[in-house]
Amino acid sequence: MGIRKSKAKSKKLSSINRGRPPLAKEQATNLSSKATRTLIRSHHNLQKAQKQALKDGEDARARDLEAEIVAKGGLMKYQLASRQGQCAERGGDSSRVLVKWLKPVFEKTQGNAQRLRLLEIGALSTKNACSGISCLDVKRIDLKSREPGIKEVDFMDMAVPEDGNKFHIISLSLVLNYVPDPASRGAMIARIPTFLEHSKAEQIIPALFLVLPLACVANSRYLTEERLSRIMRAVGFQLSRQKTTSKLYYSLWTFNATSMSRGHYEFKKEELRSGASRNNFAITMSSKNRD
Ligand SMILES: C[S@@+](CC[C@H](N)C(=O)[O-])C[C@H]1O[C@@H](n2cnc3c(N)ncnc32)[C@H](O)[C@@H]1O
Numbered sequence: 001m002g003i004r005k006s007k008a009k010s011k012k013l014s015s016i017n018r019g020r021p022p023l024a025k026e027q028a029t030n031l032s033s034k035a036t037r038t039l040i041r042s043h044h045n046l047q048k049a050q051k052q053a054l055k056d057g058e059d060a061r062a063r064d065l066e067a068e069i070v071a072k073g074g075l076m077k078y079q080l081a082s083r084q085g086q087c088a089e090r091g092g093d094s095s096r097v098l099v100k101w102l103k104p105v106f107e108k109t110q111g112n113a114q115r116l117r118l119l120e121i122g123a124l125s126t127k128n129a130c131s132g133i134s135c136l137d138v139k140r141i142d143l144k145s146r147e148p149g150i151k152e153v154d155f156m157d158m159a160v161p162e163d164g165n166k167f168h169i170i171s172l173s174l175v176l177n178y179v180p181d182p183a184s185r186g187a188m189i190a191r192i193p194t195f196l197e198h199s200k201a202e203q204i205i206p207a208l209f210l211v212l213p214l215a216c217v218a219n220s221r222y223l224t225e226e227r228l229s230r231i232m233r234a235v236g237f238q239l240s241r242q243k244t245t246s247k248l249y250y251s252l253w254t255f256n257a258t259s260m261s262r263g264h265y266e267f268k269k270e271e272l273r274s275g276a277s278r279n280n281f282a283i284t285m286s287s288k289n290r291d
Contacts, residue, residue, distance in 0.1 A: 036081050043069065043078045044178070051180040075144045079124055094173045095120075095129040097250045098209045101241045102169070105205055109135040116168040116205070119195060121155045122175035130171070139167075156184075156191065166197045166206075173211035177281065182222070182269050186285030190235050192255075199256045204240050208253045215279055217249050222282035224272050231267050231285055236260035261287065 046069045053062035099106070109116055115137050118130060123140030126149035130138050145152035161167070170192055179185045196206040217225050229239060237253035244250070269282045 039072065040078060040081055042072060043075075044180075046072070047178075048180045051184075055181075079142075079144060079146060093128050094211045094248065094250065095171065095209075097211075097243065098169075098171060098252070099129040099133060101209075101252050102204070102207075105203075106133050106135055111135075117166070117197075118169040118171065119167040120171045120173075122173065122178065123150045126150060136169075156188065158195075160194045167195050168197050168205045169207055169209065170195060171209045173209065174213070176210070176283070177213055177216055182282040182284040185283045186231070186267065187289065189231065189283065190285060190289070193236050193257065193260070196255045199254065204252070204254050206255045207240065208237060208255065210251045210253060212249045214244055214247055214249045216281040218244070219273075219278055220281040221271050221273055221275075221278040222269050222280060227267065227272060228283070231283055233259070234261040234265045234267075234285065234287070263287070 046065055050062050050065035050069065053059075053065060105116070112135070115135050118136050118138045120130065120138060120140045121142075123142050124146060126140060126147050130136055140150040141153050141155060141158065142150050143152070143154055172188075172192070176185050176188060179188055192208055196208075199206055217223055217228055232239070232253050236255050236257055236259050238256065238259065239251060240254045241252035242250065265285070265287045267283065267285045269284050
């Protein structure tokens with residue numbers, strides 16, 4: 001498995017924020033795309049700093065950072081920027097890749113009594129490529145709902161569905177890089193399997209559709225594709241599909257409970273690539289935190 005980079009691109013992978021879809025001018029705001037990139041980067045950095053301040057018990061600093069986040073437009077403004085990136089003319093809407101990869105499954109399911117359940121975590125709109133698939137029941141959630149069809153809930157607090165109501169597909173597109181610290185990212189990945197149906201042999205689903213800015217896996221000091229695969233394997237996922245564009249890393253991970261690691265594992269924040277131009281995106285996970 002290797003990252004296939006398109007030619008013209010790989011120049012500037014150092015910043016994770018470059019991996020975010022670009023912004024559509026017509027919907028925005030009068031911000032230039034440079035100003036918008038700055039806004040996204042600043043939202044991420046403030047969020048990380050606030051999380052760190054809370055961890056260090058610096059409550060006053062955490063409050064100041066929270067106020068700064070709000071003053072800069074908070075999650076709503078960040079979502080607006082991300083949503084603009086989903087415009088078709090900007091090559092956005094990552095769910096088109098999901099639909100393409102799972103087309104054979106959808107065609108097979110068409111007309112069946114049993115529909116497929118999809119959970120979209122971090123949904124900015126009720127209209128994307130998935131909403132056009134008739135055999136899909138899509139449940140959308142986000143920390144901040146922008147439409148009635150999106151339930152406002154933190155995935156980490158969402159009740160685990162009963163057997164028979166679990167999901168066949170979960171979409172986690174450009175969400176993990178929003179989560180501010182490595183351990184919380186690991187915890188999010190580790191929670192996904194509890195929401196998935198059990199697999200039948202030879203099937204590509206149940207599966208997780210994971211999209212990240214390419215820089216998170218291609219230019220991080222602490223995360224490589226190999227490390228990501230090892231983390232995913234520990235919680236029962238095998239890579240089924242993968243593609244990269246100049247900015248994004250798309251992947252589909254099939255879940256099989258029987259291949260979940262029963263032994264000890266520990267993925268720490270450790271340097272896997274050196275170089276001054278690397279970013280610090282990391283995912284940590286330990287079997288000690290296993291339920
Ligand atoms: C960049 S947007 C993702 C947009 C969309 N999925 C896409 O691919 O373009 C990230 C979204 O993830 C949401 N998010 C982050 N952590 C979450 C969580 N724990 N539960 C639900 N939503 C979350 C944020 O509120 C934000 O709206």
